[in-house]
Amino acid sequence: MIPEIFVLWHPACSLGEALARRIYDWLRPGAGLGPEVYYRSLPAPEAPDGLPPPLPGEERPEGFAPLVGAANLQIALLLIDCNMIADASWRYWLARLSLTPAAGSRRVLLPVALDSTAYNVPDSLRPLNFLRPAGLAGLAAPAPDDNAETDVIERVSWSLLKQLTETLCWLLLGREESPAGPEAIAADTEQRPKVTIFLSHAKADGTYPARCIRDYIYGNTQLAAFYDENDIPFGSGFVEVLQRNLDQTHTAALISVLSARYSTRPWCRRELSLFRRQQRGTSAQGLAEHWRLSPVLVVDALEGGGRTLGIPEFGNARIMRWSDDDEGQEEHIVTTLLRDALLASYHSSVGRLAQDAVNRIVLNWVPDPTTLLQIPRVRDAKEDLEVLYPGRGLSGLELDVLRESFPRLSLRSFEQAES
DSSP: OOEEEEEEEOTTOTTHHHHHHHHHHHHSOGGGOOSEEEEEOSOOTTOGGGOOOOOTTOOOSTTOOOOOOSOOEEEEEEEEOHHHHHOHHHHHHHHHHHHSOOTTSEEEEEEEESSGGGGOOOTTTTTSOOBOOTTTHHHHSOOSSHHHHHHHHHHHHHHHHHHHHHHHHHHHTTOTTOOSOGGGTTTTTTTSOOOEEEEEOOGGGOSHHHHHHHHHHHHHSSOEEEOHHHHSOTTSOHHHHHHHHHSTTTEEEEEEEEOTTGGGOHHHHHHHHHHTSOEEOOOSSSOSEEEEOOOEEEEEOOOTTOOOOOOGGGTTOEEEEOOTTOTTHHHHHHHHHHHHHHHHHHHHHHHTTSOOOTTEEEESSOOOHHHHHTSHHHHHOOSOEEEEESSSOOOHHHHHHHHHHOTTEEEEEHHHHHO
């Protein structure tokens, strides 16, 4: 599925624009890009009753042309406050959005309660489970200075991003391979298993960081964690259980807790190698090769001055430092990893839109030497190949390194391939 996200807020909502900007920056990070994010707040020229431009597929009078793109899932994030509730035009619009399907795609509404009046929405929205960001009470009292207000807005924004990222992962992960049409996206939502994160750690160095992350996942999210100390039944086949849970169709991402002896533990390296093994997908005509890799996040748990060996399987994985003094680090680790899993799924779907060609290989990750070597046609290098990857493009230095190692490859980003 290829989503496009619309953030709606009333023009009089002072918090709306700040939240919208944070959502945009979070879902479209750096050169990696991500799903399209559109704003809907200010009235469109000559719009009836001062409403913003319509969503694609929404019926409006002549002169309102919907956007046309490859997306087949609309996600409308409704930032609802007292101004939106008090405005009759906006209330009517919300009711229409929940009743009118998008043309050629499915529309999912995600209401966000910015104050207590948000639940006075039209009847069609009331059964939905609202996103409820924490920290909003801090905006009610006058801030002593601008820095204090900025801190409060950041806490509210991060709480919303956490909930939004979990929700998008639940909606989208594993969908890009589905042959079903967009109208069937939510048919099995109640039966779908929770998004799972695998925790890889060396017990010889203790389990403290891994246990903290596991406890956070089960106590503060709607996710599941695989933590082998508890999740491998007694008497079961150790290897079989690990391989089944490391299958990327079951597990969205892996957290590797890098401690002093992690790189020397055979099972830790085995877990990492199994998860970092690319999976080959399908293309429309079966000509281009499509490869998928789910993300790994490395938690650096080395104590001050600690040393360990490097692990080539990490490739270009994101690294975050563990600190016992950081109270919110578990939330940042898990939410950042989920965002990477969401982007990996999105890039897999977008990659399928690339023109089919027998000499083309399409990736859902930014390539590095280690991951490229695991693709047979690249490793054998018997022909000239074009490799497409997400984003706007690698830096000149990164391209030079890859070209020296893989002289028969032509590397182009998705954006470069479209131009």
